[in-house]
Amino acid sequence: EVQLVQSGAEVKKPGESLTISCKASGYTLTSRWIAWVRQMPGRGLEWMGIIYPTDSDTIYSPSFRGQVTFSVDKSINTAFLHWSSLKASDTAIYYCARPDIYDYWGQGTLVTVSS
Amino acid sequence: QSVLTQPPSVSGTPGQTVIISCSGGSPNIGSNVVNWFQQLPGRAPKLLIFDNIQRPSGVPDRFSGSKSGTSASLAISGLQSEDESDYYCGSWDDSLKNYVFGSGTTVTV
Numbered sequence: 674e675v676q677l678v679q680s681g682a683e684v685k686k687p688g689e690s691l692t693i694s695c696k697a698s699g700y701t702l703t704s705r706w707i708a709w710v711r712q713m714p715g716r717g718l719e720w721m722g723i724i725y726p727t728d729s730d731t732i733y734s735p736s737f738r739g740q741v742t743f744s745v746d747k748s749i750n751t752a753f754l755h756w757s758s759l760k761a762s763d764t765a766i767y768y769c770a771r772p773d774i775y776d777y778w779g780q781g782t783l784v785t786v787s788s
Numbered sequence: 789q790s791v792l793t794q795p796p797s798v799s800g801t802p803g804q805t806v807i808i809s810c811s812g813g814s815p816n817i818g819s820n821v822v823n824w825f826q827q828l829p830g831r832a833p834k835l836l837i838f839d840n841i842q843r844p845s846g847v848p849d850r851f852s853g854s855k856s857g858t859s860a861s862l863a864i865s866g867l868q869s870e871d872e873s874d875y876y877c878g879s880w881d882d883s884l885k886n887y888v889f890g891s892g893t894t895v896t897v
Contacts, residue, residue, distance in 0.1 A: 708887070710833075710889075717790065717874075717876065717889060717890075717891055717892040718825075718827075718833065718876055718878075718889040718892070719889065720878075720886055720887040720888065720889060723887075732885065732886075734884075734886050735884075735886075768832055768833070770833075772887070773880075774823055774835060774838035774839070775823055775825065775833075775835055775838075775878065776835045776838070776844060778832040778833055778834070779832065780832055781832050
């Protein structure tokens with residue numbers, strides 16, 4: 674059974690760094706792209722971009738380019754989303770999902786950034 | 789402002805059919821397939837329709853998708869209380885080189 678299991682909720686202060694994870698099981702991570710999607714409180718879904726685990730090829734949405742970094746560790750079938758300096762406006766739920774049809778989604782990671 | 793436009797809300801009574809529209813343009817819906825997602829309160833999105841009209845296994849046939857030109861629609865027939873949810877369309881955009889989601893529609897039963 675395919676599953677994407679994300680790391681737990683985080684509470685951080687502005688300016689801090691953060692990495693959240695998305696572990697794939699039931700299939701080989703390197704066989705498919707992985708997408709990241711943001712959902713701010715009470716808002717809709719926003720596509721952040723995708724990473725191809727085989728060679729770490731990435732496509733960032735212009736809205737998120739330079740703001741976040743995608744990476745993978747093929748040895749543990751896990752994708753990561755990283756911020757080097759969080760802002761309050763990064764408060765949201767972040768989902769990983771499997772393109773092209775987005776048939777599998779992680780359960781979401783709530784990131785709260787507050788001083 | 790979403791590239792794909794959906795009505796903010798749609799309502800119906802049990803047993804009725806409701807239709808959610810998703811309006812886009814040539815670079816997205818006009819050139820690529822549309823997926824539909826259901827997001828129940830407090831839950832992750834779930835794929836409802838892929839490739840414009842296909843249903844993943846386990847999705848009731850009360851849900852159906854269609855596409856014409858630069859617009860797509862999701863129909864929910866035999867509306868049930870458990871269908872109360874947010875619904876999003878999505879498609880690749882060749883100009884933006886981004887996947888784009890619709891603005892989302894809340895269905896109230």
